[in-house]
Amino acid sequence: MQPSSAQPVSPGEYLVFRLAAERYALLGSHVREIMRWRSPTPIPGAPPLLPGIINQRGQILAVIDLRLLLALPAAAPDRATRLIWLHHEEFDAALLVDSVDDLIAIDATQLEPSPANMPDPAQRLIRAIFRYHDQPVAVLDPAAIFALAQEAT
Amino acid sequence: MILLLETTTRRYLCRQHDVDAIGAPGVADRDERGRPIIRRQLGPLLDPADPPVAGRIHALRIILRRRTVELVVARVDLLVEAPVIHPLAAFVSARLQLPWVYGVALLAEQPVVALDLRRLAADLALGLQLAHSQEAQ
Secondary structure, eight states: OOOOOOOOOOOEEEEEEEETTEEEEEEGGGEEEEEEOOOOBOOTTOOTTSOEEEEETTEEEEEEEHHHHTTOOOOOOOTTOEEEEEEETTEEEEEEESEEEEEEEEOGGGOEEOOTTOOTTHHHHEEEEEEETTEEEEEEOHHHHHHHHHSOO | OEEEEEOSSOEEEEEGGGOSEEESOOOOSBOTTSOBEEEEEHHHHHOTTSOOOOSSOEEEEEEOSSOEEEEEESEEEEESSOOOOBOOOHHHHTTOSSOOEEEEEEETTEEEEEEOHHHHHHHHHTTOOOHHHHHHO
């Protein structure tokens, strides 16, 4: 089954995290848990974007390397690396990110539309922008994460 | 019934009825009915980081119409209590190079991949392999 199409960006609590030098965010209601990195069990024939599966409290989660989904260069995990348990509709996954910064409340006035001239895949994944410590934070669309992860390249 | 297979560094599950025989690996290049035997180490076939097994090894024999496939592993156990095998998430199964994985189970809280060995054997007989195996040849 395909994830449903993008939904409007809502104010609320956002989890802010880092990938390379950039900050991204997910609406907190889509985040079940934040886990420390551990090596996933590889799935034969899966692309590097999907490095394996983990067990988190009895739930089997596929790991999605968010750097690779956003066409950023791959990076080796370190002490700051985290896995974010993302839940959207009937889909669950563990997103591999460089580090997690904060959970912050964002109101509607802080949310700006995403720039229209972004290249793919950012164009499909980023739904809005807000400022955090004077730096832009890109709000990711969970439905687009699952849809893009499913598409063959 | 479900079999637990061990390679040098990995564990896999498979359905017992996918396997026609289990024994010591042979050296002949044809089976008793004259079918060519394709013999492969299961570990490196699935994962380039998994070295070939050595020492006391076992072969899972899968007989196809025109070929016999032998998959070499370090250990085979029949699981008395069959684990619950969960299907892969759709966004994962859609991205597999070849559909050799049909699910995942938890054994002692560790995820273990369940293999469709009959499909794997049929693909090997057709010359299909994962990209890392093709590059290694």
